[in-house]
Amino acid sequence: xxxxxxxxxxxxxxxxxxxxxxxxxxxxxxxxxxxxxxxxxxxxxxxxxxxxxxxxxxxxxxxxxxxxxxxxxxxxxxxxxxxxxxxxxxxxxxxxxxxxxxxxxxxxxxxxxxxxxxxxxxxxxxxxxxxxxxxxxxxxxxxxxxxxxxxxxxxxxxxxxxxxxxxxxxxxxxxxxxxxxxxxxxxxxxxxxxxxxxxxxxxxxxxxxxxxxxxxxxxxxxxxxxxxxxxxxxxxxxxxxxxxxxxxxxxxxxxxxxxxxxxxxxxxxxxxxxxxxxxxxxxxxxxxxxxxxxxxxxxxxxxxxxxxxxxxxxxxxxxxxxxxxxxxxxxxxxxxxxxxxxxxxxxxxxxxxxxxxxxxxxxxxxxxxxxxxxxxxxxxx
Numbered sequence: 139x140x141x142x143x144x145x146x147x148x149x150x151x152x153x154x155x156x157x158x159x160x161x162x163x164x165x166x167x168x169x170x171x172x173x174x175x176x177x178x179x180x181x182x183x184x185x186x187x188x189x190x191x192x193x194x195x196x197x198x199x200x201x202x203x204x205x206x207x208x209x210x211x212x213x214x215x216x217x218x219x220x221x222x223x224x225x226x227x228x229x230x231x232x233x234x235x236x237x238x239x240x241x242x243x244x245x246x247x248x249x250x251x252x253x254x255x256x257x258x259x260x261x262x263x264x265x266x267x268x269x270x271x272x273x274x275x276x277x278x279x280x281x282x283x284x285x286x287x288x289x290x291x292x293x294x295x296x297x298x299x300x301x302x303x304x305x306x307x308x309x310x311x312x313x314x315x316x317x318x319x320x321x322x323x324x325x326x327x328x329x330x331x332x333x334x335x336x337x338x339x340x341x342x343x344x345x346x347x348x349x350x351x352x353x354x355x356x357x358x359x360x361x362x363x364x365x366x367x368x369x370x371x372x373x374x375x376x377x378x379x380x381x382x383x384x385x386x387x388x389x390x391x392x393x394x395x396x397x398x399x400x401x402x403x404x405x406x407x408x409x410x411x412x413x414x415x416x417x418x419x420x421x422x423x424x425x426x427x428x429x430x431x432x433x434x435x436x437x438x439x440x441x442x443x444x445x446x447x448x449x450x451x452x453x454x455x456x457x458x459x460x461x462x463x464x465x466x467x468x469x470x471x472x473x474x475x476x477x478x479x480x481x482x483x484x485x486x487x488x489x490x491x492x493x494x495x496x497x498x499x500x501x502x503x504x505x506x507x508x509x510x511x512x513x514x515x516x517x518x519x
Contacts, residue, residue: 186239187334187374187412191268193296196224196247198322199260201302205315206256216316217257218305222250224298224325225263229284229332231291235271238334247296247325253304260301268295270332273415277331295330299323333411336374338390339502341416342456343437345395348424349458351375352485354391357495374412379495387502390416395440410444418452418501420494423472425457425465425482431475452501457482460489 199221206214225248245268251260276284276293284293300323308316342350358377375391393409413419421437423430438449455476457469461484469482481497483490 186237186241189238189241189332190243191241191330191332192244193227193326193328193330194244194246195227195296195325195327196249196263196266196298197325198222198224198299198301199250199252200321201304201307201319202253202255202258203305203317203319204255205305215314216305216309217255218319219253219255219258219260220304220307221253221301221322222260222262223301224248224250224322226265226294226298227268227296228265229268229270229274229276229286229293229295231272231274231286231289232269233272233289235269237271238274238332241268241270241332247298249325250298250301250322252322253302253319257304257306262301263298265298271334273335275333275335277333278328280331283330296326296328299325335415336376336390336392336412338376338388338415339417339505340387340389340420340498341413341418342389342391342420342422343395343413343441344422345424345433345437348422348433349485350391350422353422353456353458353483353491353494354389356483356485356488356491357498358389374409379498381499385499385502387498389420389498395437410441413441413448414445416451417505418454419449420454420456420498422456422458424459425468425472426459426462428468430457430468431472434476452504453478454494454497454501455480456494458485460484461487 201221202218204216204218206217208214227245227247245266247266248263250263253260270286272287272289274286275282276286276295286293302320302322305316305319308318310316342354344350354375354377358379374393377389377391379387379389381387390412392412395409421434423433427433434455441449455472455478457465457472457480459465460469460482465482469480473480479497481490481494483494485491
């Protein structure tokens, strides 16, 4: 705000005050509002790995019952067109979707258009698509009807009804003026259960607070939430390990298991089903706890009780938390009791993670070789 004297008018010295609304000192500083990014821990709240869906496909359009009308043409004949088919409901796999949180509880397909006069057929309805992530299993009354494991794969979950017939369809030599037209059929109705099983090459298996999330952070590009209390990870995370030859290995951080997980203790079944898809396993042990070899036996027991032979897949034992003083003694005791290869690491300091990454590549190459012998297409990321 500025003030300056004006010339004397009628013997009075006037003062005019100027106001500037565009001045930075007067106007409010309105910065560009940026959308606050959600943290990884908050994003996990929206992770859904099972869904019950009711599907009602579209009904077919009704056939028309009309007759041709034209001046000076008394007997025009039937010209009612058929109705269009109802829309299907299709479940489609896409890489852009990571959970089933966007899947609604009820889907209704589009209805077909009814037929019209002058032999006009009704338009067929478009299909309704439900987009799901890779690794989704579709079940109907407990029976698996579709295993969607490839990008772009589709499954027609509910078929639309056929369109009705117009009276032109019933024209014959015996009936030259049919008065009948049929309505469209109802669309198929189904109630399906969708389950998501994480598609990854390797799965980190361990008890709560064993350091699985910290290990995934150390070897991949994933950023799961990490804290010093158990059950920090409540949903699986998938991290990608990049190699110089541009190969990519997907590693899944499975939420921690507890004793009795195969009997669904502590949501054990919902966690264990994510391990089924993993081609090889990494047993993560907490070397700071007493008797870490007992952890390994309990983990194998829970896996075999859920799915016999699951613990016999290609595997490696990862001895974590080697930065703690009591871990060295436990490592030697563990090696005396276990004949399999043990990789000691520290996810906190990054100690010996290179050996783990190289061994992970050996397991991955073995998986590719076995798939090529079986003439199957290996999962690529």
